[in-house]
Amino acid sequence: MTIKINAKQVSMRFRDRVLFHIPELVIGPNDAIYLKGDNGVGKTTLLKILSGLIKPTTGKLIPPSRSLLSRFTGQSGRKDVIYLHQNPYLFDGTVYQNVAYGLKFQKLSPQEKRAQVINALRLVGLETIADEHISVLSGGEKQRVAVVRAWILKPSILMMDEPSASLDQESIDRIVELSKDLLARGSSLIITSHQSNALTALCKKQWWIKENTLIESPLLQIVKSTTYENPYASTKLN
Template identity: 65%
Template sequence: MTIRITADNLSMRFNDRVLFHIPHLSLGPKESVYLRGANGVGKTTLLKILSGLQTATTGKINLDQPHWSVRLLGRSGNNQIVYLHQNPFLFDGTVYDNVIYGVKYTAMSKQNKRNMVINALRMVGLETLADEHISVLSGGEKQRVAMARAWVLKPSILLMDEPSASVDQESIDLLVIMAKDLLDRGSSIVVTSHQTNALTEICHRQWTISDAKLIESTPLKVIVSKDKYAPAKAN
């Protein structure tokens, strides 16, 4: 089930510093957002607030469903919000164990769960490594495992924090395949990245955090300027 998330008068303060103040934002089904900004402006903090992993100083998060909660892997009834860390949290076990965790306690049959996991691993090019311990994987491969685990959840909202950092082009391309599939299914996605890449190119909206404000540009058009984090200008 897809959901819409909105926020009003959202702000985050650390001691006397206001990290950001956002009068309003919204994210609906099939929307893809590229979240930009310099280091320390609050991109990760904003994603954690939207996911429910962190509480804002002021403001309110609203969903179009009356009951919701979020976990690291994100699941609550029909409402799902998944937050992918830049350094994915993976369990001490096999690649297969890590991916099936997302659907381990669902009502699906054991065979259906296995089929879904194998399909996810096939999509990220790791099917042959299903029985390998997670420790033998490269950084890019671990990010693919985290994405496969998110994909099997079929989340309504996927928040991706620097997913392309320190990964190879093959991994980025495979993450794009899964992200596009989720968008086609009605999910919405927010991607943070310090530079444009194949993942940011699938985004149709842009949020830029600058001077404690959230600036939105749509449709997305990245403009190269002296300030590499200057907001893009719409056509």
Template identity: 60%
Template sequence: MSQIAIQAEDISIRFKDRLLFHIPHLKFGPQEAIYLTGGNGVGKTTLLKILSGLQTPTTGTVNLQHQNWFARLFKSNGKNGVIYMHQTPYMFDGSVLDNVCYGLKFALKGRQEQRSEAITALRMVGLETLANEHISVLSGGERQRVAMARAWVLKPSVLLMDESSASMDKESIERQVVLAKDLLERGSTLVITSHQQNALTALCRRQWCISNSKLIERADLQLIKKDKDNYAFG
């Protein structure tokens, strides 16, 4: 896996006369987990799309280059290994296994190796027994597990998780955490948005908060576990 740092300078988004946010400088590197917070409509999703290269800011630059058609379709930046996971991830018309294997078709791997890696990912998210079922039979939470498995097999340098745990129960979040931890150990960086603190946000040691059109950062975020199900910032 190639390890990269992302740096953005003077990025802003405007809608006519309205400034959504302006961020003079932003940077993160390998093996970081960042919790992105803020109220509804402040621009969290927009910021993640800018960092992934899927949206162009009104001003400023991000050190991401060109994307191919696959990058735009799959919500990933194939060249730099950046993947954006939406709250309602796009699924292809096919089996659960097909959806996980899809990105591997572009990774120059043999068919058997693709299948083996995809099955391993589905086993890790608890969906191995549904591998040959059509994607339409899955619930919203199960689709998020598939999206996480699909991201994991590609071993991205940066994974941007936009409310990816919103429709998940506790078990599903814990399955997501297993893959997230593995990616961090491999050198990936995670940026996670979530309205609720949970086991996934507990991985984070940095926090970004968008407020009053600005990005406020807290370094070395310390998480205090109140009980086994709830987390609070200290």
């Protein structure tokens, strides 16, 4: 199932400062959006509003943020909207336990769950550390765990806040393949990044937060073609 978010007259105010006012925006099925803007303009705040983590000062979302928040926090069996923090939040436990967390709502045997999680970790090159505690992971490894934990739930909308900030090229390439898989399933992506890269190159739309409002435009090719061949492009995703 895919969902659509429609936000109208959304604004965010901190005391006397209006961070932004957006008359309307729509996230439709299979959208891939590159959200841009200078530091402090409200990109992260907007993603948190759209994912239902915080409420705007004014405006409304359809579906309402309460239903989105319930999905995010696991109060329903399906995670339709997932927001990934720039600094990923991981549970106190192993890599396996973190990725397997969302699958507890699915009727899977322990063997089936283990197989799904290990396969997912293999796609980001972390299957050999599945039983390691997350405290031993590097920043880039934690980011990969967070992304694959979201991917395994097949969300309708995945919002990634600076997902490539601490990743090397190999890790970015692996996450690109997961993102392509979600788009092929009809999911939507919103990505913030200060640098154009292979992830932002997936986007077909561009949102700018500028002068307290949102500017939308089609996104032409933002990363020039190179001779670099992604070694993970042929990886089979389940």
